[in-house]
Amino acid sequence: MSGTDATDTFRQEAQELLEQLEHTLLDLEHEPGNSALIDTAFRALHTIKGSGSMFGFDAVAGFTHHVETAFDLVRKGIVAPSRALIAVALAAKDRMRLLIEHPETTDTLPGDAILRDLRAIVDAGAMPAATDESFAAAPAAAASAIPEPAAGATWRIAFQLALDAMAMGTNPLLLLDELRALGTATVVARTDAVPPLNMLAPSECHLAWDVVLTTTHPRAAIEDVFMFVIDDMTLAIELAAPAPEPPACHEPSGKETEVAPGAAPAVPPHTAAPAARHNGEPVAAEHKPAQPEQRNAKAVDSIRVPAERLDELMERVGELVIVQSRLTQIAAASHDAEVKSIAEEIERLALALRDTTMNVRTVPIVQLFGRFRRLIHDLANELGKQIELITVGEDTELDKTVIERLNDPLIHLIRNSIDHGLETPRDREAAGKPARGRITLSARHAGAEVLVTITDDGRGLDRNRIQARAEEQGLLAPGVKLSDGELFQVLFQPGFSTAREVTSLSGRGVGMDVVKRTIEGLRGKIDISSVPGTGTTMALRLPLTLAIIDGLLVRIGTGRYVLPLSAVQECVELSPDEDARPHGRNFLNIRGDLVPFLRLRELFDTATPPDRYQKVVIVVSGEFRVGLVVDQVIGNHQTVIKSLSKLHAGVRSFSGATILGDGAVALILEIGHLVALGAAQESRLKATV
Amino acid sequence: MPKTILSVDDSASIRQMVKQTLAGAGYTVLQANDGAEGLAAARATAVDLIVTDLNMPVMNGLGLIRELRKLAAYKGVPIIFLTTESDATIKQEAKAAGATGWITKPFQQDQLVAVVRKVLGA
Numbered sequence: 012m013s014g015t016d017a018t019d020t021f022r023q024e025a026q027e028l029l030e031q032l033e034h035t036l037l038d039l040e041h042e043p044g045n046s047a048l049i050d051t052a053f054r055a056l057h058t059i060k061g062s063g064s065m066f067g068f069d070a071v072a073g074f075t076h077h078v079e080t081a082f083d084l085v086r087k088g089i090v091a092p093s094r095a096l097i098a099v100a101l102a103a104k105d106r107m108r109l110l111i112e113h114p115e116t117t118d119t120l121p122g123d124a125i126l127r128d129l130r131a132i133v134d135a136g137a138m139p140a141a142t143d144e145s146f147a148a149a150p151a152a153a154a155s156a157i158p159e160p161a162a163g164a165t166w167r168i169a170f171q172l173a174l175d176a177m178a179m180g181t182n183p184l185l186l187l188d189e190l191r192a193l194g195t196a197t198v199v200a201r202t203d204a205v206p207p208l209n210m211l212a213p214s215e216c217h218l219a220w221d222v223v224l225t226t227t228h229p230r231a232a233i234e235d236v237f238m239f240v241i242d243d244m245t246l247a248i249e250l251a252a253p254a255p256e257p258p259a260c261h262e263p264s265g266k267e268t269e270v271a272p273g274a275a276p277a278v279p280p281h282t283a284a285p286a287a288r289h290n291g292e293p294v295a296a297e298h299k300p301a302q303p304e305q306r307n308a309k310a311v312d313s314i315r316v317p318a319e320r321l322d323e324l325m326e327r328v329g330e331l332v333i334v335q336s337r338l339t340q341i342a343a344a345s346h347d348a349e350v351k352s353i354a355e356e357i358e359r360l361a362l363a364l365r366d367t368t369m370n371v372r373t374v375p376i377v378q379l380f381g382r383f384r385r386l387i388h389d390l391a392n393e394l395g396k397q398i399e400l401i402t403v404g405e406d407t408e409l410d411k412t413v414i415e416r417l418n419d420p421l422i423h424l425i426r427n428s429i430d431h432g433l434e435t436p437r438d439r440e441a442a443g444k445p446a447r448g449r450i451t452l453s454a455r456h457a458g459a460e461v462l463v464t465i466t467d468d469g470r471g472l473d474r475n476r477i478q479a480r481a482e483e484q485g486l487l488a489p490g491v492k493l494s495d496g497e498l499f500q501v502l503f504q505p506g507f508s509t510a511r512e513v514t515s516l517s518g519r520g521v522g523m524d525v526v527k528r529t530i531e532g533l534r535g536k537i538d539i540s541s542v543p544g545t546g547t548t549m550a551l552r553l554p555l556t557l558a559i560i561d562g563l564l565v566r567i568g569t570g571r572y573v574l575p576l577s578a579v580q581e582c583v584e585l586s587p588d589e590d591a592r593p594h595g596r597n598f599l600n601i602r603g604d605l606v607p608f609l610r611l612r613e614l615f616d617t618a619t620p621p622d623r624y625q626k627v628v629i630v631v632s633g634e635f636r637v638g639l640v641v642d643q644v645i646g647n648h649q650t651v652i653k654s655l656s657k658l659h660a661g662v663r664s665f666s667g668a669t670i671l672g673d674g675a676v677a678l679i680l681e682i683g684h685l686v687a688l689g690a691a692q693e694s695r696l697k698a699t700v
Numbered sequence: 701m702p703k704t705i706l707s708v709d710d711s712a713s714i715r716q717m718v719k720q721t722l723a724g725a726g727y728t729v730l731q732a733n734d735g736a737e738g739l740a741a742a743r744a745t746a747v748d749l750i751v752t753d754l755n756m757p758v759m760n761g762l763g764l765i766r767e768l769r770k771l772a773a774y775k776g777v778p779i780i781f782l783t784t785e786s787d788a789t790i791k792q793e794a795k796a797a798g799a800t801g802w803i804t805k806p807f808q809q810d811q812l813v814a815v816v817r818k819v820l821g822a
Contacts, residue, residue: 067788178769180778180800185821214775239801239819242792 025111028055032104036097037384043092053082059107071110077126078103081133090133099128163227167251171219173243178214181240189236194226223251318411321372328368329559329651335361336649336672365559376454377405379414383425387450390429397436397446403453409461413533413553420526424465424549432469432547460577463551472541474498499539503527534666536683562650565628566643568617571677573650573669578630578682582644585625599627599638607689608638630682637689703820704728708738708752708764718751721809722816735759739767746773749820754783762797769798778819
């Protein structure tokens with residue numbers, strides 16, 4: 012692994028740890044007594060510090076050290092995880108992120124301010140003796156995660172030096188002597204790695220040693236013995252038997268393993284303080300003995316793969332599916348039974364491969380929802396609102412790309428909900444609602460789509476005000492009657508804003524149009540529904556994946572087109588009666604419902620004469636259905652989506668293109684746009700009736 | 701017989717301090733001005749330990765360590781480098797060249813003695 016790779020790995024690891032830290036802190040705010048949460052926060056800090064110093068992020072390591080120290084005191088029950096402490100810790104977390112993302116940052120003032128606040132809180136919540144000592148320690152004297160037993164302990168030390176250690180001037184005998192000097196030691200040499208004599212280079216160090224050491228010295232003293240060689244050796248220091256603890260501790264012998272090549276953990280500088288307090292101080296009762304810690308208790312059975320590699324895989328699978336459909340087509344025309352059976356087999360495998368690959372790319376949406384907890388927490392504080400966040404369907408999986416691109420739009424929508432939707436606690440109580448507002452984020456699968464909704468129980472949208480404002484701004488013709496769904500779409504028009512005052516959060520009239528564009532860029536749709544006084548729901552429908560869809564292949568004139576199968580409801584024949592109806596009255600009667608239809612031949616200016624029996628494909632988008640009249644319904648088609656060139660960015664009726672088995676190109680119809688055309692036709696008709 | 705330590709540093713004040721400290725601890729101390737002088741001194745007299753600066757004119761500490769490790773007599777002889785650099789990459793480079801340990805300047809006198817005792821065992 013090259014240096015930069017390792018740094019990248021650290022950055023990535025640190026990002027995840029910081030996210031975990033944030034969640035843990037937010038959870039801790041609600042459950043201050045949860046010691047598992049405190050431990051998790053502490054461990055995240057400890058790891059960030061440890062690997063930070065290892066990868067040269069000294070500023071991060073130094074800064075994190077202080078936060079870690081504070082949480083060590085929390086862990087020991089000396090400092091309470093108060094709201095104030097959590098707020099500072101969150102600020103500290105942001106600072107760490109900045110230091111990791113921009114290691115060149117030299118302005119230490121903000122960090123110092125955070126540490127000052129932290130120290131003030133810790134001092135207020137703890138015995139001065141304990142904190143003074145802990146904070147006076149230099150960051151370089153890195154603290155260990157493991158509190159040392161006060162009365163000495165037995166350690167199991169296993170080490171093996173680098174092969175060239177002796178050539179570099181290190182004398183293993185001296186190291187063993189130093190270990191012996193720390194206490195009572197039993198040393199056993201392991202000779203299993205020593206090669207046969209004829210292959211043995213005398214200057215190489217093939218021996219390994221197991222030492223059982225009983226000492227009153229802390230773990231750091233043991234590590235100090237190896238200070239010059241610790242980076243290049245294997246060293247495991249395990250607590251074999253803790254010192255006799257007060258009888259309250261019934262745990263079996265705690266087992267702690269830390270393999271620390273270069274992480275340089277050392278003694279926590281505050282060890283002395285809590286230990287000293289064991290003697291009769293009332294606080295001593297709160298000091299818990301070290302919990303046995305099982306590192307990596309729930310090891311995740313997974314590997315990390317760069318996202319580009321997955322994209323590449325998806326691309327290949329896409330090409331395979333295209334070639335496979337060609338093969339299927341050729342096999343269908345062939346009379347060779349063997350070719351047919353191979354083509355079938357390959358089709359089955361290609362589709363299974365496609366599904367697996369798409370599955371690999373999906374991640375649970377909890378990753379995304381988790382990020383918003385902080386946002387909501389901060390906004391609630393800033394706006395003086397009380398907000399409860401409820402998440403539903405966090406396990407719902409979505410394509411990673413979709414999840415990433417959803418981040419900004421969702422932030423915007425949530426901000427809007429909190430800023431405009433939710434009322435202040437006083438207004439809410441006046442309206443007979445609980446003071447605490449509620450934001451619900453939910454995700455669920457709906458066919459080939461994922462439905463993500465953001466619901467607030469706020470004041471709801473003011474229909475009249477929106478309509479008036481839209482007319483004022485010339486976005487709507489005066490007096491037009493629109494359904495809620497239609498009217499609320501005006502919110503997504505560029506420049507639309509009803510906000511009288513611009514707050515720091517929203518109401519600047521930018522953003523909602525960007526939100527809509529982003530969602531549409533993901534081949535998704537967004538709808539708003541609202542009940543005055545009860546709340547607003549914003550519903551995002553998103554395709555499961557961006558790469559391959561099940562499509563319905565149709566023919567119009569000589570051209571072939573693909574409809575996303577997920578949008579297709581049914582196919583019917585266009586009866587001669589309905590066909591003969593005058594234009595402007597294009598409606599089908601589908602089991603008693605009137606469904607508008609569009610003649611795609613007309614829309615696409617098709618010159619060839621129509622087929623005798625026209626077919627109608629009924630597609631649905633949101634709350635609307637529309638029939639699309641085509642010449643022929645060819646059948647299902649595995650559609651590998653290729654986006655249109657920038658030149659065609661303005662094309663609205665097509666969302667992309669695909670390559671058919673015979674090498675021809677078929678355009679993919681943009682159902683949302685076609686349905687909107689149909690809906691417009693319907694409202695025109697209603698207006699004339 | 702007291703062990704012999706070679707101190708290599710271009711700063712006379714540091715050399716003096718190293719000499720005082722180590723002589724005070726009972727060692728015989730030789731001195732050299734830069735890496736090239738140090739190499740010559742080490743060739744002339746078999747020393748038990750070398751304490752060298754990193755940044756020096758003529759031949760720097762890294763060069764000295766590399767040259768010393770080429771000599772059969774100095775394979776396995778501890779070499780400590782004394783440096784103001786706490787940068788991990790420099791440390792790594794020095795270790796790759798064959799350094800046994802390091803002391804970061806500014807250092808305490810007893811710290812120097814402790815490190816010397818650690819690698820010499822006496």
